[in-house]
Amino acid sequence: MIRKISTKSLEVGMFVSDVGRTWLNHPWKSKSRLLTERSEIDELIAFGIEEVYIDTGKSVKSPQAPPKPRPTSPDIKRVVRAPVNASKPVEPTVPMETEFPKAAKAYAKALDTSKALVAACRMNKRIEVNEVQEDVDELVESVSRNRDALTALIKLRHFDDYTYTHSLNVSVLSISAGKTLGLTNQELKILGLGTMFHDLGKLRIPDNILNKPGKLSDDEFAIMRSHAALSAEILTEQNLNVDDQVIKVARSHHERIDGSGYPDHLQGDQIPPLATICGLSDVYDALTSDRVYHKGMLPHDALKFIYSLRGSHFQPDWVDRFVQSVGIYPPGSVVELNTGHRAVVMEVHNRSLLTPLIKVVADPNGQLYQRTKLVDLSKPAENQGWTINRVVPPSEAGFEPANFFNFTAQ
Numbered sequence: 001m002i003r004k005i006s007t008k009s010l011e012v013g014m015f016v017s018d019v020g021r022t023w024l025n026h027p028w029k030s031k032s033r034l035l036t037e038r039s040e041i042d043e044l045i046a047f048g049i050e051e052v053y054i055d056t057g058k059s060v061k062s063p064q065a066p067p068k069p070r071p072t073s074p075d076i077k078r079v080v081r082a083p084v085n086a087s088k089p090v091e092p093t094v095p096m097e098t099e100f101p102k103a104a105k106a107y108a109k110a111l112d113t114s115k116a117l118v119a120a121c122r123m124n125k126r127i128e129v130n131e132v133q134e135d136v137d138e139l140v141e142s143v144s145r146n147r148d149a150l151t152a153l154i155k156l157r158h159f160d161d162y163t164y165t166h167s168l169n170v171s172v173l174s175i176s177a178g179k180t181l182g183l184t185n186q187e188l189k190i191l192g193l194g195t196m197f198h199d200l201g202k203l204r205i206p207d208n209i210l211n212k213p214g215k216l217s218d219d220e221f222a223i224m225r226s227h228a229a230l231s232a233e234i235l236t237e238q239n240l241n242v243d244d245q246v247i248k249v250a251r252s253h254h255e256r257i258d259g260s261g262y263p264d265h266l267q268g269d270q271i272p273p274l275a276t277i278c279g280l281s282d283v284y285d286a287l288t289s290d291r292v293y294h295k296g297m298l299p300h301d302a303l304k305f306i307y308s309l310r311g312s313h314f315q316p317d318w319v320d321r322f323v324q325s326v327g328i329y330p331p332g333s334v335v336e337l338n339t340g341h342r343a344v345v346m347e348v349h350n351r352s353l354l355t356p357l358i359k360v361v362a363d364p365n366g367q368l369y370q371r372t373k374l375v376d377l378s379k380p381a382e383n384q385g386w387t388i389n390r391v392v393p394p395s396e397a398g399f400e401p402a403n404f405f406n407f408t409a410q
């Protein structure tokens with residue numbers, strides 16, 4: 001039986017069937033869930049939700065079940081099929097300020113390698129796979145120490161050329177999402193390599209089609225779509241000593257569960273899991289990046305778009321996990337608080353996407369503070385009633401968010 005009750009009367013063990021808001025206006029990934037922790041109720045209350053619908057038939061009174069031990073070497077498909085709530089929150093082992101300079105160095109090195117990779121492919125030279133793998137391994141290690149340092153960098157380094165940054169950014173986003181999914185380091189390294197190579201085939205697409213500002217004709221579109229198979233072909237031709245999954249990521253990153261993707265029109269589970277992670281990261285990076293002909297979307301608008309592909313292009317669970325990994329307010333975003341103060345998002349909490357760790361940098365008049373203040377919005381003792389009102393586009397921020405990460409361009 002469905003009953004409407006006050007959020008204040010909620011108890012652990014009750015099944016909330018509907019929080020009564022659209023997905024971006026409540027703190028959860030979906031509108032329904034069995035309450036297993038008091039903090040979930042506090043989240044709803046903190047978010048100003050006064051009443052919800054509960055399903056008494058699905059409610060239980062049992063206390064929270066103990067967490068399942070993490071398998072040492074998870075089978076990728078099994079991890080993917082696990083319930084979304086089984087994703088482990090990824091707690092940083094190193095603080096942002098320690099990891100950020102290391103991440104910046106790893107990113108800069110990988111960007112150089114990415115440029116060399118493009119140059120080698122353009123001249124039909126051999127790909128130095130060991131160098132790429134070495135850089136990817138460093139990215140994996142950085143994400144393992146503090147996932148948000150590299151994802152912040154992606155957002156802050158908006159001045160670099162898309163041709164070189166896209167594959168690297170997709171690699172970072174994918175490693176980060178894979179980490180949230182519980183993939184092993186070995187799997188993350190395969191994923192990182194595959195994503196670095198995913199669009200190599202574009203180097204064989206004529207420039208007038210690749211960079212055409214207007215709409216592509218059907219023929220041009222067919223040529224453009226051939227890039228995924230070409231990426232796999234380049235890797236196979238070079239007879240590189242890489243895991244099969246690396247080639248699969250490159251070939252299948254545009255496959256979609258309804259069979260509308262390419263090149264093989266795979267459906268549902270036929271799509272390799274690592275290629276799905278690459279596909280989601282690819283769409284997200286393409287939408288949020290500034291290009292010659294258009295400004296990139298704000299992250300939450302891009303996530304809304306990806307959400308609209310939930311169930312048609314991507315498995316619903318996957319989309320939920322990806323949103324959980326990227327966060328509604330990714331690190332590096334500038335946000336306006338309910339008081340008008342402006343802040344920069346420093347770190348995202350997987351389980352509480354609307355209440356990240358922020359640095360409050362400007363007063364309601366836009367005046368920058370001499371001393372900034374770190375505030376964890378998820379902690380009632382720290383947040384002073386602050387909530388995020390809106391995301392401020394970088395062009396309106398009035399300051400360079402990178403400065404608050406002690407960021408130095410390399």
Ligand SMILES: [Fe+2]
Nearest residue numbers: 198199253254
């Ligand atoms: Fe692609």
Ligand SMILES: [Fe+2]
Nearest residue numbers: 166198199282
């Ligand atoms: Fe791509």
